[in-house]
Amino acid sequence: MFIKAFGKELGEMTTDITKTIVEQGFQAGEMKKLSDANMVLFLEQVQLLPKYNQFIDYSEIINQTVLAQDKEKIKTINSISNLINLEKVDLGNNLISDLSPLASLSKLYSLSVLRNKVSNIQPLVALTNLKTLNLSFNSKIKDYSSLLQLSALEELDIQSNDIFDISFIQQLTQLTYLELSSNNIKNISSLQNLKQLKTLYLSCNMLTDMSPLSHLSSITELHLESNKIKNITPLSRFQNLEYLTLANNPLQSLLPLHKMHSLLYLALTNCTLVDITPLSHLKLKILRLSQNKIVDVKALKQMQLQTLSLEHNLIQDFKDLKTHPNYKKYNKSQQKEPTNAQKRSFLRQKTVNSSQMQINSIFTRKQIQVQLKEVKTKVNVILTNVINLMNKEVQLLFLLVNQ
Numbered sequence: 075m076f077i078k079a080f081g082k083e084l085g086e087m088t089t090d091i092t093k094t095i096v097e098q099g100f101q102a103g104e105m106k107k108l109s110d111a112n113m114v115l116f117l118e119q120v121q122l123l124p125k126y127n128q129f130i131d132y133s134e135i136i137n138q139t140v141l142a143q144d145k146e147k148i149k150t151i152n153s154i155s156n157l158i159n160l161e162k163v164d165l166g167n168n169l170i171s172d173l174s175p176l177a178s179l180s181k182l183y184s185l186s187v188l189r190n191k192v193s194n195i196q197p198l199v200a201l202t203n204l205k206t207l208n209l210s211f212n213s214k215i216k217d218y219s220s221l222l223q224l225s226a227l228e229e230l231d232i233q234s235n236d237i238f239d240i241s242f243i244q245q246l247t248q249l250t251y252l253e254l255s256s257n258n259i260k261n262i263s264s265l266q267n268l269k270q271l272k273t274l275y276l277s278c279n280m281l282t283d284m285s286p287l288s289h290l291s292s293i294t295e296l297h298l299e300s301n302k303i304k305n306i307t308p309l310s311r312f313q314n315l316e317y318l319t320l321a322n323n324p325l326q327s328l329l330p331l332h333k334m335h336s337l338l339y340l341a342l343t344n345c346t347l348v349d350i351t352p353l354s355h356l357k358l359k360i361l362r363l364s365q366n367k368i369v370d371v372k373a374l375k376q377m378q379l380q381t382l383s384l385e386h387n388l389i390q391d392f393k394d395l396k397t398h399p400n401y402k403k404y405n406k407s408q409q410k411e412p413t414n415a416q417k418r419s420f421l422r423q424k425t426v427n428s429s430q431m432q433i434n435s436i437f438t439r440k441q442i443q444v445q446l447k448e449v450k451t452k453v454n455v456i457l458t459n460v461i462n463l464m465n466k467e468v469q470l471l472f473l474l475v476n477q
Contacts, residue, residue, distance in 0.1 A: 139181075143168065151175045165190065166208070173197045187212065188231070199223040210234055210253065218242040233257065233275065240264050254279070255297065262286045276301070277319070284308040298323065299341065306330050320345060321362065328352040342366070343383070350374070363387070371395055 138157055142164040151165065155175040162184040163176070171191040176182070177200040185201065186208035193214035198204070204224050208231040209215065215235060219242055221227070227246050231253040240254065244264040252268070255277040262276065266286040273295040274287075281301040287293075288308035296312070299321040306320065310330040318334075321343040331337070332352035339360045340353070347366040354373040360381045361374075368387040375394045 154179070176201065196220045202226065205229065207231070221246065228270075243268070265290065287312075294336075309334075331356070353377070 137159050139159055139161045141154070141157065141160055141162070144164050144166045146168055148165065148168040148170060150172065151170055152175050154160070154163075155178045158178060159181060160179050161181050163179070163182060164186045166186045166188040168187075168190050170187060171193065173187065173192060173195065174197040176185070177197045179201065181203060182201050183203050184206040185198075185204060186206075188208045189211040191214065192209065192212040193216070195209065195215055195218070198207075199220045202223065203226060205226055206229040207221075207224065207227060210231045210233040213234065213236040218232075218237075221230075221242050222245050225246065226248060228248050229251040230243075230246065230249055231251075233253045234256040237254070237257040237259060240259060240262070241264045243249070243252070244267055247267060248270055249268050250270050251273045252265075252271060253275040255275045257279055259276070259279040260281065262281065262283075263286045265271075265274075266289050268290060269292060271290050271293050274290070274293055275297040277297045278300045281298070281303055284298075284303060284306060285308045287296075288311050291311055291314060293312060294314050295317040296309075296315060297319045299319045301323055303320065303323040304326045306325060306327075307330045309315070309318075310333065312318075312334065314336055315334055316336050317339045318331075318337060319339075319341040321341045323345055325342070325345040325347065328342075328347065328350060329352045331340070332355065335355075335357055337356055337358055340356070340358055341362040343362045344365040347363065347368060350363065350368060350371075351373045353361070354376065356377065358377060358379060361377070361379055362383045364383040365386045368384070368389060371384065371389055371392065372394045374382065375398075379398075
């Protein structure tokens with residue numbers, strides 16, 4: 075009799091725990107806004123009652139589809155395995171080494187574990203629905219063969235991972251976005267079958283031969299800065315290319331670029347250039363030519379450039395540019411190289427009048443940050459109440475057991 079009654083009371087108490095969470099704000103969909111380590115904290119607190127977990131209603135928790143726990147100093151993610159409906163997870167900038175709890179998340183299509191302590195990615199083979207994966211800044215990973223099972227991948231980021239061999243990529247033929255910057259790559263022949271690629275980052279590697287890229291005509295954005303490239307002839311086939319960075323390469327000639335009429339952005343900073351004549355008929359909007367050996371700028375006279383960097387060259391006479399409406403800016407301003415975010419912003423907007431859009435974006439971000447702080451505060455209050463309630467109920471259980 076006592077056990078039956080005791081079980082009933084326990085069931086009521088533990089049900090009240092989840093009920094308290096729902097009644098204090100999650101029933102209106104706020105549970106879906108939970109975007110920090112409090113989700114894991116809550117699950118771990120619930121597991122303080124391991125013998126009685128069968129009474130707890132997880133329905134409001136396990137139905138979550140998005141979870142972001144960036145910069146939370148998390149070391150373990152064991153509790154995440156219960157969130158079987160998750161579709162998008164961001165665990166970046168933590169201290170996670172074991173990814174095995176993710177293996178049960180079969181609905182996952184987007185995962186980021188950048189800047190963690192990951193060394194083994196074998197648990198990811200079960201995530202066959204993954205379309206976006208970020209493993210960057212995890213240099214302890216040595217074996218990437220598990221990625222061969224992820225044939226649905228469309229976006230892959232593995233920059234700064236001390237990679238030499240990229241042969242595992244050749245079967246990922248659905249990739250449209252690939253980030254391989256800051257590795258030790260010399261051979262890119264494994265990329266030649268990636269016909270769907272739109273954006274490719276290969277900056278800061280050890281590349282000399284571009285020929286494997288010659289068949290990837292679908293690429294619209296290509297990053298090749300800081301390599302050892304001299305010959306860019308293979309790029310002449312890139313008729314859809316809109317954005318190209320070749321800065322910090324000892325280029326021999328720009329002739330392969332002369333028919334790239336889709337190009338809007340071109341960065342050629344520090345490329346030992348003297349002759350820029352092949353650029354004269356391009357429809358560029360932004361051109362970076364600083365830190366070269368350019369003497370004559372006549373080739374730029376007819377170009378409708380919005381931004382031009384020419385500092386640190388050997389130019390003595392700017393007369394061919396004086397009639398251009400932006401002449402003062404070209405000649406006098408020390409223009410800074412754009413950040414990666416600014417470069418991507420240019421590609422998205424493709425207009426001169428972007429200032430207002432950037433202001434609106436900043437305003438929107440501030441609004442979101444304020445809302446997130448409000449949600450986080452509310453979550454913390456709720457969790458405090460839940461934990462207090464659990465402590466009281468554990469004490470009550472202890473008293474009942476000892477009677």
